[in-house]
Every structure is written in C-alpha cells, then in structure tokens.
Amino acid sequence: MIRFIFLVLIYCFVLSACTTAPKGPENAVNLTVQLEKVAQVQQWEMRGKIAFRQGKDAASLNLVWKNDSGDFDFRLTNFLGVSLVNLDVSQHQSILKADGETYVDALPEPLIYQITGMIIPVDSLLSWVKGLPLKGDKFTLTEKGLVDTLESYCQGCRNWQVAYGNYGSVELDDGTSVWLPHSITLTQKEIPDMPKTQLKIKIYQWTL
Template identity: 35%
Template sequence: MKLATIWPAAAVAAGLLLSACSTITMEPLPEGLTSQPPANWGERSATLKSLTRWELAGKLAVRQPSDSGTAVINHWIQNGEAYDLSLSSAFLGLGQTRLKGVPGFLELTLSDGETYTSSDPESLIEAATGWQLPIDSLVWWVRGLPGPAEDFRLYFDQQSRLAMIRQHGWEIRYDRWQASGNRYPELPARITALKGDKRVRLVITDWQI
C-alpha cells in the first residue's frame, strides 16, 4: 500500500474519533456539590468499613407507584455480613416481619409464621411485601458508604460531608447526620434513596455501636 493512501485513511479515522469524543456529554454536578473528596475521605471511609457490628432502630417509609407505606424498625442488628432486621407495619397487614440473611441470601418470616428463603433478596422482599428494597446495598449506604459491587459516584457538600451517592441506578441522599459518640465519625440520621418513581426513606433514631 502506498503512503499516500494511508494518510487519508488515518485522517478519516482521527476525524471519526474526534467526532465521537465531541458527542460525549458529562453529567452535570448537582448544585452546590462537588465530586472532589475531602482530604480525610480515605481515612473516614476506612474507619466506616471497619464498623461491621452495630444495632440501630428507626423508621422506614417506602413510596412507589403501586403503593406506599411505613414501618417501624424494631431493630437492625448487624454482625459482620449477617443481618437481623425486624420491622413492624400495619401496611397491607404485614404486622411484624423478620429479615435475616447475608449478601446474596435472605430468610424472610412474616407475621403469620410463614418463612421464605431466596438467593435473590430483593425479589423475595418484593414478592412478599410489594416493596422494592435494595437490602444488600442498604447495609453499606446506612453507614455512609458506597456498596462494593457496583460503580458509584460520590458528591460532597460545602462542609466536606458526603451528600449523595449514585449507584446501581439509585440516588442516595444524606439529609442529616448524628454524632456516633465514640471513635467512629458521624453516622447518618436520615437517608433518602430515589430510583425513578420509587423512594425509600430511612430515619435512624438510635445507633448502638
């Protein structure tokens, strides 16, 4: 092949590449937030990852097109990867519902004593309660951390606090924080998770580390 025929082909390829690059649109940052982590983020996230045993109580509210409802979190006991979550709700006659599991496995017990197990926790919760809860991700989000299994984006406010995580199609907003009272940094007090027309709000009234 002659050199003269190589240059036009290369020019066309370069032109196509530049054209493709010019059509890439960057998602704008939410107003007042930055994607630049504060200087202490690495240390903070490492400390929060070491927090693998806790108990909390609070309230849960779910809103979606098919239905909406609230539940009291009697307890959420986390022990390593294993969780034990007890909910009470009059919504749809759920009564007291117990969720026990580890990532990728869930045992769900309804108020009538019926117990179900599944290797797909989210599908089991939706089938049993009608609620779409990202339970495996919530274990991370509740500490103010992104889950490890999916790509994510972090956004920080002007006080260098984590304000938002975007992950797995969800937008997790940290509306309020509370002091942990020990060697751990502040912990979330109110979290709002949004995905399309679905909203999950978690209000934590008591952290026990």
C-alpha cells in the first residue's frame, strides 16, 4: 500500500509551538446558542499544525484548511512552506496530490485510505473540528458548558473519539462571536487488522 510521504518524515516539528493558547470563556455559555452558531459557520479557514500517528508511523506538519460549505482545500506543508500534500474536494470530485503524484476519486475518503491506510470520516470531521457533535454522538461538557469530548455514532464513522481544549472566541460577520476549539485530538479505537490512529490538531488561527 502506498503511504503518504509525511508518514516517514523525521524532521517534523512538535505541536507545542510558541503560541499563546486562548483561555476560553470566564463564565458558562449557553450550549444551545453556542451549537446553533457553530452549525451556521460554513465558511472558515484554520491555520496550525497537525500530528499523525498510526502504529509506529508518526509525523507533524503545518496545516492550512479552507472550507466553503463542504468544498474544501486541505494543505500540509513543511517548515519551509513547501506543499507536501494537497487535498482539494468539490461536489464533483476529489483530487489529492502527494509526493509528485495525483490521485482522483469522486469522494475523499477512498483517496485518503488508498494513500495512508487511514479511514477518515471527512464529512463528520468538518463538524467535529468546530466542536459540533452530530446527531447520535455522545458528548460531555466542560465546566463552562462547551463540548469537551465526543464519541462518534454515525454509520461508517464509529470508533472515533474526539477531545477538545483551549477554546477561543472568534468573531462572526454579524459582529457577534462564537467559541471554537484550538486544540483537538481525534483517536480511532483499534479495529481488527488496523493499527490505532490518532490525529492531533493545534489551531493558531480561525478565520470566518
């Protein structure tokens, strides 16, 4: 099976870079209002770092992820800013470029599995990264009322657990703000014939 080039990189950075983590809300938030606002956020860009670990393979790279109502561009670069992996997804097709090769499929999940061996529920992830549980997901709350952990339920994306940290206030177009996570850990529990998979995302900037 072909592997992403970044799964064998040795020179990767750790996620604990020199940025100040947001402190989160001082008072408890209204969960209903919070989740309604998060659900309305359909156009966003996040910048940060992402660390992958699958079995004994591990890597950490810079991340730029732009989303527009489900169409998105997911780009991983090294410390020089050179693009190593680019996944461009639209309603019509998904194009993944890595290690000088280009792969095309109707959906992003088969491409990611073909290249990495990881089963990533992309549609669910677009909500999870914002701290938004999906219907049927089991979740817990922080003492301030924000989503702290969740366990996936949807068909095809079970066995995933998500943990959040360092929520920050991000301004919306209407002048109000919404709390978005700046630290996310996604763990896929071990399943037969597949090593444990973990993704850690450290977000330095949200742009809505």
